Amino acid sequence: MTGPTRSPAAGSAHVIADDAEALAVAEELAAEFRAGAAGRDAARKLPHAEVERLSASGLLGVTVPAGHGGAEVRAETLAEVFRLLATGDPSLAQIPQSHFVYVNVLRRQGTPGQQAFFFREVLAGRRFGNAQSEAGTRHVQDIHTRLTPAPDGSFLLSGVKHYSTGALFAHWIPVLARAEDDALHVAYVPRDAPGLAVVDDWDGMGQRTTASGTVKLDRVRVPADRVVPHHLTFRGPQLHGAVAQLLHTAIDAGIAAAALAEAAEFVRTRSRPWFESGHETAAEDPLLIQRFGELDIRLRAAEALLATAARAVDAAAERLTDDTAAAASVAVAAAKVFAGTTAVETGDALFELAGTRSALDGLNLHRFWRDARTHTLHDPARWKVQHIGRYLLNGTLPPRHGLL
Structure with missing residues (x-):
């Protein structure tokens, strides 16, 4: 790399060794981030300290190839890392999404010198951001920069x-x-x-x-x-879009899990039973039990589709062809469609389950629905359904772009 320019200083970062450690660190961080998530959202307090904690933990370096000193974790592990982080704070989970996308760009198209330089940066805890979308253009891929x-x-x-x-x-x-x-x-x-x-x-x-x-x-x-x-990424079979979309899917699944857990805790500890139920607690109400069961089934299905999609990405990475890349993209698309609707539905159902008090603004329980509704607007699910249908009915391979 030419020139002495350095990125801004970053604290020393731990280097995570393997998939198991990545998952353990993500679970620990999710618990830490969960404690202040509602307050940060309500006050729009930007999570500078939490982002530094994320860097120091070593999670941002887990996809660096083993040959460069990284853990090179599987896609299945990375998806679970994002799902766990999103159960703690969906905003914090979304912040590094582009970081991993652009680490992947270097893995795919970077020169040996670029890879050596930037992978050292990533392992040191330095963060990649995102400057891709533009407003006022004809469509999302109409780039004027x-x-x-x-x-x-x-x-x-x-x-x-x-x-x-x-x-x-x-x-x-x-x-x-x-x-x-x-x-x-x-x-x-x-x-x-x-x-x-x-x-x-x-x-x-x-x-x-x-x-x-x-x-x-x-x-x-x-x-x-x-x-x-x-541009060279899209001239052959690729997983760029599948990996990016997989991480978005994991965020949606995490939001749904967090919303359902919050609803269950509220009903157990703060809700009154409806007088017609004949029970002493809201948690014994058979109609509430039924609805919680239905939502849990949807959540389990969303998480299963996420895991299946991640495994399809891992399988394609081991033997990348047009067919394996297509199978991975379609699996991720199906998971994302389902996880998105599940997150929005669960965030909405929280109020149905928890009752009138849950709508108090000071409780900020509406953050789950707001986060799900906002995040799922990233790209339209209807086009994913189209590509899934074309693939099933006519064997049409999905297009090569970064949104599928």
Whole structure:
């Protein structure tokens, strides 16, 4: 890598050894993050300390290849890490989603030098953000941000990005941009680069503390060896979209699990029985028991589909072909459709189960529905259903793009 530029300082990070340790660390962090999640959401208190804790734990380095000193965990493990984190705080779980996506970009298309440099950064606890989506364009893949060649062999990067989850907390911001020939690239830009500004203007009703704001780039100079040819990813069978979508699916499954657990605790400890039930406690009401059973079945199905999809991704990674990549993408699409509807339904059902008191704003129980409803808008489930149907009925392989 050229140039002495370093990312901002980060504390020393633990290096996780294997899948089992990754899961144990995620479970511990989920419990820590859960304790303050409602308060952070209510006050929109950005989780700077919690994100530093996430970095120090070593979880951000678990997909670094073993040859570079990482644990190189399975997709099934990574999905469970995200599901666990989302049961504690869905906003915190979403912040590193793009981090892992752009580690994968380096794994797929990075040069040996780029991989050596950036994987050291990741293992040291440094974070990747996200600057990909743009507002006001024709569609989500209509990218206007440009990499313009400079006389010294570097590039100048200009554009405006929205929904930049993780950028405010990042040490490096991967920027999706097009070169002069319109080919898609990712430029890895230091958070403190001259000409780069991150604006904390996210005001979504849910996922309030993701800081998914705006990144502005004004002739930001980028060395050539910090640019990765992302367009090559989609010229053959790939799992880029499947992995990215798998992590979103895990977040939805985690939100659903957290909402159902909160509803059960509320009914056990704070709800009064309906007078017609004839029981002393709300938890003995057979109609409530029935509804909890129905929701638990949906949650179990969502979690099973998530695990099945993750295993399909792992299987495809071992023998990547058009057919195995398609099977993985379809499995993830099915899991995401189901987990999304389950998260929204469970967040809504919490109030039906817990009763009038649960609607008090001070309890902030509506955060589960708000988080689920906001997060599931990331990309439309209806198109996933279309691709699943085409694959089943006509054997049509799903398209190669980053959203499936």
